Amino acid sequence: MAAVGRGRGRGRGLLARDLPQEAQTRPGDSASGDSKATENGVEVKKEEPGMSRQDSILELQHVLDSLTLDVSDQELNNLYQLAESASSNDSDIKHVTEQVYSKFTSDREYAKTGAFICEKLAALEVNGTKFRSLLLSMIQADYKDKDNLRSKSVSKFLNILSFMCQIFGTLRTAGGEVFKPLVSPLYECFNMILDSDHSDNDEFECLNEQLQSIGRDLEQSDRDKMEQMMVKIRSKVIRNGSSQQARCTLLEIIESYCRGWKDLSNDVTRFYCDTMMDILTD
Known part of the structure; x- marks a missing residue:
């Protein structure tokens, strides 16, 4: 039986959360001079000025590994900044896309969350190489290999299928149509x-x-x-x-x-x- 409400809607509970003004942080702000903030009790590190490409890649992986099913707008913005900082050339943006794709095809519970994050990252582009195009190419490659994937691991096949479904349900073309x-x-x-x-x-x-x-x-x-x-x-x-x-x-x-x-x-x-x-x- 389908889990009612599972993964439907971004930031479930965020609208109901009324934080005190002094508890809200913005990129670059810090009441104590510390660069750390928390979202849903999980530490979220902000991108430091001058953060190196390698540091950004490592920090992006850390943030991806620390995600919960609810993702706030601040976390989305943080992820975009890290992904942008880590993508200085064609090879880098491909690596970033692989990081994101690997994360959200490892557990189907994160398919909806992953689709919202990919929607945020869809505009990322380096030298004409687009995150959106790379993502769809990875989905297409796994789709073509679906028989082999399913024969080896039904669980992995369902993870990829769930993510593909949520990308279809979330991302839209420039004209507002489904892919x-x-x-x-x-x-x-x-x-x-x-x-x-x-x-x-x-x-x-x-x-x-x-x-x-x-x-x-x-x-x-x-x-x-x-x-x-x-x-x-x-x-x-x-x-x-x-x-x-x-x-x-x-x-x-x-x-x-x-x-x-x-x-x-x-x-x-x-x-x-x-x-x-x-x-x-x-």
Whole structure:
């Protein structure tokens, strides 16, 4: 069953947090002369004037490793400054993109957070080499290798698929449209899970999570492919070969689809939670 609200929206809780004025810091400000600040209890180091490229790379990795699921605007600005400082040439910006990509394809819980950070870094460019283009190239390379990735590690495959979904759901072209080149790859990855007789419950759970997040945009991009996929999902629910847990998860997808991908009501969500708990404890 999809985790309700997981990773949806940047900085959950930030709007509700009312910090005293003296506790708020801006880049370059420090009440004590120290260059350190905290966000959500995690130390965030500001970029020092004159920080070297290598220091910026190391500090960027430190910040990435210290991230929580909630990312504030200050943390986003800090990350952008570090990435910019670390990207003095084509090779550097490629390394920075690899750092970011590696971080957010290592754990699918961070897919949404990673997409917001990539949205912030999308404007980064050095000598005509763009962070956005490098990022999409890395996604494309892993998509082309999806069969091999999935055969070696289902977990790694789902991490990459989740990140790809969230990039699709978050980043937009200059005209405000979704990245159309990602539409067919996403459908192919979803169909790979549905077509296999060996897909596990975690794959169906990931399918549910991501469709509840990007289903509307994906359907609007290609309604025929969505309808074809729903036929497969209905067949999976009916077939005896699917586990009770898989059928419960797939039924939730169908219900979300029939509701136009609107958030399920609390009562419906509670029904799926209770049903899944019964299945798991039976």
